[in-house]
Amino acid sequence: MFILRNREQISKAIERAKEHHTFVRVRRFGEYFVKGSAGNFYTVRCERLADGQKAVSCECVAGQFGTPCYHAAAALPLHMHMAVSH
Incomplete structure (x- = not known):
C-alpha cells in the first residue's frame, strides 16, 4: 500500500500504464481488477483512511513493497x- 500524495509520486507508473493500454474492470467501488503484462489480473484497492489520506494497494510484487505500480495508476x-459520480 502507498499513500497518494501527488501526481509526481506516480508519474512513472502513469507513463507505464499508458504504454501498456492497461485494461481495468470494476469489481465494486474502490476495488478494481487490472490486467498485468503477462495477462494475469491484480486486485487494486483505493480507499480513504481514517485520517483522510488516500491509500492505494495492489497485489503485484511492486505493490506489496509499497511502490506505486502501473496497475494502481491505471485504476486511479x-x-x-x-x-x-458516486
Missing part, C-alpha cells in the same frame, strides 16, 4: 471518476 482515474 476510473476510481476518481466514480468517486465524483
Whole structure:
C-alpha cells in the first residue's frame, strides 16, 4: 500500500500504464481488477483512511513493497471518476 500524495509520486507508473493500454474492470467501488503484462489480473484497492489520506494497494510484487505500480495508476482515474459520480 502507498499513500497518494501527488501526481509526481506516480508519474512513472502513469507513463507505464499508458504504454501498456492497461485494461481495468470494476469489481465494486474502490476495488478494481487490472490486467498485468503477462495477462494475469491484480486486485487494486483505493480507499480513504481514517485520517483522510488516500491509500492505494495492489497485489503485484511492486505493490506489496509499497511502490506505486502501473496497475494502481491505471485504476486511479476510473476510481476518481466514480468517486465524483458516486
